[in-house]
Amino acid sequence: MERASILARRYAEAYFSLAQEAADIPGWREQLAAVVEVLSDPAVSDALANPETNLAERVRQGLQLLDGVSPEAKNLARLLIERRRVGIAREILSHYDALADKASGVIRAEVITAIPVDDALEKRIRDSLGRQLGSAVQTTVRTDPSIIGGLVIRIGDRVIDDSLRTHLQQLQAALA
C-alpha cells in the first residue's frame, strides 16, 4: 500500500512540474481531474485492465473516452493504461493538490470541535493558526462529540490535540 502512494507521488510530481512550467497549475488540475473521473469509474478501469483486449486497442478505447482533454493529460492517461497503474489515478490527483498547496503556500487545516462553532470563532482560529504558522490557512471545521471538549487541529501529518478527552486520559495516567 505504501508502494501505490510512492508511485502516485512520482506521477503527480512529474505532471505538476510540467504544469508549473506552463504556469497554469489550476488549469492543468482541471484536466487531471477530468482524466481521474473517467479512469476511476469501475467499469472503465475494469475494461482497461482486461487482458483479453490487446494493449493498443485498450489505449485507443481509453483515449476515446478522454476526447477534449489536454494532450498532456491524455499522455498521462496513456502512460497509466500502458503500465497498468490506472488504480492510482485518484491518488495522483490528491498528491497534485498537495503539491499545489505547497507551491502556493496555502496550508489546509482540519479543525475538530465537540460542538458546532460559529463563523466568528472559526475566523479567530484561522487567524491564530495563520499567525503561528506564518502563512495563509484554510480551515475545514468538523464536529465530533467524542472529543468531549476543546479542539483538535490536523495539518497534514501533524496533530495539535487540546481536547478534553486527551486531557482526561493524561490525568488518568498521571494519577495511576
Added chain:
Amino acid sequence: MAIRSDEIGEILKQRIASFEAPVVDANEGVITSVSDGIARIYGLERAMAGELLEMPGPGGKGIVLALALDLREDGVGAVILGPYEHLQEGDKVRTTGRIAEVPVGDELVGRVVNALGEQLDDRGPIETAQTLPTERVAPGVIQRENVDTPMQTGLKAIDSMIPIGRGQRELIIGDRQTGKTAIAIDAIINQKGTGVICIYVAVGQNAQKVAQIKATLEQHGAMEHTIIVAATASDPAPLQFLAPYAGCAMGEYFMQKGGHALIIYDDLSKHADAYRELSLLLRRPPSREAYPGDVFYLHSRLLERAARMSDAEGGGTLTALPPKAPLGQPSARPRLLGSVRSVQLESAIRSPGPSAIAARLAGACAAAGVAASATQAPTPASAVFRGRPNMSRSV
C-alpha cells in the same frame, strides 16, 4: 504510615487542581498492517529513528508503545513493545518526541523490571526523576583511562590468574551447562559492600531461571545492590532486543555519577536471535545463518559502552560480563566477539561418573576457597532430575 481515607481524597483533589495538561503537538499516522509484533504505519513523516510511538492500548484503554525502526519513503516500520493482537488497520499512531529511553536512578536498585523499566515485582511503582536514552554513543578515547582497579569475582582461580578490572569487558564463553551464569552470579554476590551496583539482564531466559537467580541473590543479601532487568523467553522479541540496552543505560547512570556498576548480559546469543527475528520480520536482507548484516554492530556498540571513565569525567566505571554460548559444533566455531577478552569454560573430561563429578566439584571449590553452595553448578542429583544423563560436565 497509615493514610486516612479522606487524606487520599484530599491528595487527589490537590493533584487534580494542580494538574497541568500539556497540549499535545505530535505527528499522527495510520496503521496499514500489523503482524508478528511489527506494525507498518503510513504517514509519520517527522518520525525519528528509534523514536517511541504511541498506539492505542488493548480494549481502547491506555497506550502501547512502539519503536520506529524502519523509516521509509512513505511510512514507518515499527516494532511493538507490548501486546499487539488488538491493533487494527486504521488505528492512529502518534509520535512522542522521545527517542527510546528508560527510567534510571537509585530507585531501581533492588527491583526487578522489564526492558522498559516497568516494575515486575510487587513492591510498588517505581518513580525515577531521570531517564536516559537506551542508544548512546560510547565514551571516546580521550574520555577514558586505563583500567586500574580490580573487579573481584570472588573466584580465586579468576581473580588471581586472569583478573578482571573495573571498566573492562570480559566474555564468559562456554557450552551450555558449563557454569557461565554461576560465575556471573558469584561476581554479583561478591560485590556486596564494595559500593558496586550490579545489573543482571536476563534475555530470553526462562522466567523460572530468573526467579531462581533472584532467590539466590536474596539469600546472600545481594539483591540490595542489584537490579534485575528481565526480558524472558515469552516476552516479545522487541523487548528482548531492548533489554541489554536498557540495562546498559541504567548502568551508565551510575557510571556518569562517578560510581561503579557491573552489568551481566545473560545471554547475548538469545539477544542476537531476537534481533534476527526482528530484522527478518522487517524484511531486512538476511546474511549468514539468517542473521542480519549488522548483528556484530548490535553487540559491539553495546559492549563499547562499558568503560573506565577518566578522573576528569568522574572516574566512574561500567564493567560488562556477558556469558555467551558459542554457536555450532566445537570444531566449526567462528570467533565471534574476537576483540573481547574471555574466560572459557570447557568440559574437562568426557564421561566421568556422577560421583567423580561431585568429588571434582568439591575439590575445585575447596581449592578456590569458595563454598560449594554459593555456586550454581548443579549437583549430580539435579543433573539426573533434569532428565539428561549429562555425562560430560565441567568444573
